[in-house]
Amino acid sequence: MLEVQQVSKIYEGNVTYRALTNIDLTIADGEFVGIMGPSGSGKTTLLNMIATVDAPTTGSILIGGKDIGKLDNHELAVFRRRELGFVFQDFNLLNTLTVEENIVLPLTLDGTRISEMKQKSREIAGKLGISSIMKKRTYEISGGQAQRTAIARAMIHSPKLLLADEPTGNLDSGAARDVMDLLETINRQQATTMMLVTHDALAASYCHRVVFIKDGRFYTEIHRGDNRQSFFQKIMDTLSLLGGYNHDVPPVRIP
């Protein structure tokens, strides 16, 4: 589904900065992969390039076999809208719209019929447990409900690849767990390929595999296996080896 091949990123500015060096990453169809690393290690840079909002300096990125570096701006915009879904830490919902209007936004942009939009939003709200808040405005709902709404919006057009950037960053531990349960269920039932950037070891423990980067380079990767609890412990151990995590990891949550 996703192939990142020898990708490097150099930011040119007053000071030239090499943010990523020779990153290779393959994510299979239906896989759920976490990306972790200390602050400034290049996680967001990598995510932005896969999200097609920024381009690598060298190397290439293929999504569903398509080299996204070869698409022009219009093709990129259509590709992003149809094939990708995004979930962010701060939910990125529009406050002037209701939950339902936020959810159908990607379909509005694509000119879908209203009856079809209504049916799809009802279906997805049912699956995500937010049917009762569809008419509410975003300031009338909780953080957990806001993230569910954002996930519904990200999933309504059945994207091939869902990209999540710290989706649990603004949630308390209960809501974070619910959101990760939900993402895991979507991944399992709909076989949506997912990539999650996070500092949160508990969130990462829901992934099939976690890739660690340090100073813009691949550091190591670990696989989950059957047991989420022992995977969580392995993630914590790798983070402590990785260093640079002392001040930017919130207090440990016990899974």
Ligand SMILES: Nc1ncnc2c1ncn2[C@@H]1O[C@H](COP(=O)(O)OP(=O)(O)OP(=O)(O)O)[C@@H](O)[C@H]1O
């Ligand atoms: N537009 C830019 N111009 C110059 N340097 C940048 C730019 N964006 C990011 N950087 C630098 O690239 C490095 C990697 O940044 P990035 O945001 O990818 O890290 P990160 O791993 O996502 O960090 P965090 O966990 O703190 O979000 C940092 O040193 C950052 O200062």
